Amino acid sequence: MSIKEIAAAELNPAEFIERQIKTISETVGAGTAINALSGGVDSSTVTLLGHKALGDRLKTYFIDNGLMREGEPERVVSLFRDFGVAVQVVDAQEEFFKALKGIRDPEQKREAIAQTFYKSVFARLMRESGARYLLHGTILTDVDETVAGIKRQHNVFEQMGINPEEAFGYRIIEPLVQLRKDGVRRVAQALGLPAAVYNRIPFPGPALAARVIGEVTPERIATVRKATAITEELLSATEAFQYMAILHEDRVTGIRNGKRSYGQQIEIRCWDSHDARRALPTRLDWEILENLSLRILDEVPDVVSVTYHIAPKPPSTIEAI
Numbered sequence: 635m636s637i638k639e640i641a642a643a644e645l646n647p648a649e650f651i652e653r654q655i656k657t658i659s660e661t662v663g664a665g666t667a668i669n670a671l672s673g674g675v676d677s678s679t680v681t682l683l684g685h686k687a688l689g690d691r692l693k694t695y696f697i698d699n700g701l702m703r704e705g706e707p708e709r710v711v712s713l714f715r716d717f718g719v720a721v722q723v724v725d726a727q728e729e730f731f732k733a734l735k736g737i738r739d740p741e742q743k744r745e746a747i748a749q750t751f752y753k754s755v756f757a758r759l760m761r762e763s764g765a766r767y768l769l770h771g772t773i774l775t776d777v778d779e780t781v782a783g784i785k786r787q788h789n790v791f792e793q794m795g796i797n798p799e800e801a802f803g804y805r806i807i808e809p810l811v812q813l814r815k816d817g818v819r820r821v822a823q824a825l826g827l828p829a830a831v832y833n834r835i836p837f838p839g840p841a842l843a844a845r846v847i848g849e850v851t852p853e854r855i856a857t858v859r860k861a862t863a864i865t866e867e868l869l870s871a872t873e874a875f876q877y878m879a880i881l882h883e884d885r886v887t888g889i890r891n892g893k894r895s896y897g898q899q900i901e902i903r904c905w906d907s908h909d910a911r912r913a914l915p916t917r918l919d920w921e922i923l924e925n926l927s928l929r930i931l932d933e934v935p936d937v938v939s940v941t942y943h944i945a946p947k948p949p950s951t952i953e954a955i
């Protein structure tokens with residue numbers, strides 16, 4: 635089934651919102667649905683559409699997979715409380731780290747995360763809540779890149795020949811699947827979400843696991859989380875589409891306290907792009923790059939090298955895995 639794109643320029647947000655609310659209400663009927671809110675623009679938009687359509691019959695969960703950025707659960711719960719949405723935090727950290735243990739291959743990591751989300755965590759929440767529908771923030775770019783075989787986005791099934799009802803025991807509703815990021819941002823703004831949400835840089839479903847090359851462990855996530863916080867703090871004033879820190883697997887020789895230290899490497903990426911399909915590295919000021927390097931070397935334990943990524947997409951991709 636091919637999906638009809640609604641380009642941001644031809645989108646009427648108010649009309650789109652009304653139509654999606656109607657579709658969600660009609661599809662779910664008198665039943666209940668659940669959704670997972672990560673705090674990004676896609677899942678925040680879906681949460682408000684679902685909340686408007688179903689009220690209390692939508693249960694919204696924040697799945698704490700242990701791979702999220704600093705302070706995320708608290709931030710998301712408090713923001714949505716203001717919209718009358720009671721977000722329940724599900725602690726699934728151990729489950730995800732267990733599923734990721736020993737895996738180094740990028741696609742296998744994505745698969746382990748997808749299986750843990752859909753087969754284990756969501757299936758359990760569905761059973762416990764009695765819901766039959768999962769509301770999901772898949773957008774058209776996720777579908778395109780998965781179909782093209784570039785990257786298995788964690789949330790695409792039908793196009794991969796997977797029937798969620800047979801595979802996981804529930805149906806998936808995707809209100810945003812005709813839109814790209816720019817369209818979703820317009821809908822988010824029209825729903826009254828704050829600029830900090832509708833202008834927020836994209837963040838991948840596999841979260842910080844997409845930014846750790848090699849095995850994902852709680853310690854390595856803590857390292858990339860710290861570097862991410864510094865990178866986001868220093869680059870938030872740029873107009874860039876997306877920016878991130880990546881933890882490499884290879885160690886390199888450095889010096890600490892006058893002695894050789896075989897330390898870790900952080901790579902910074904910062905992208906100019908409209909829709910993530912093509913992207914160019916941002917021409918950041920040298921001073922910003924220097925600051926980033928000094929802060930990371932100073933504040934992230936065991937790091938002795940900081941590099942800046944200068945290859946365009948394609949052939950590079952935005953995330954490193």
Ligand code: XMP
Pocket residue numbers: 776779785786787788789836837838839840844876910947950951952953954
């Ligand atoms: P890539 O790395 O494929 O990323 O050039 C394109 C855009 O998609 C984001 N991304 C993801 N988003 N689930 C998502 O929801 C994923 O599995 C995923 N992988 C990448 C990435 O951050 C960029 O904005």
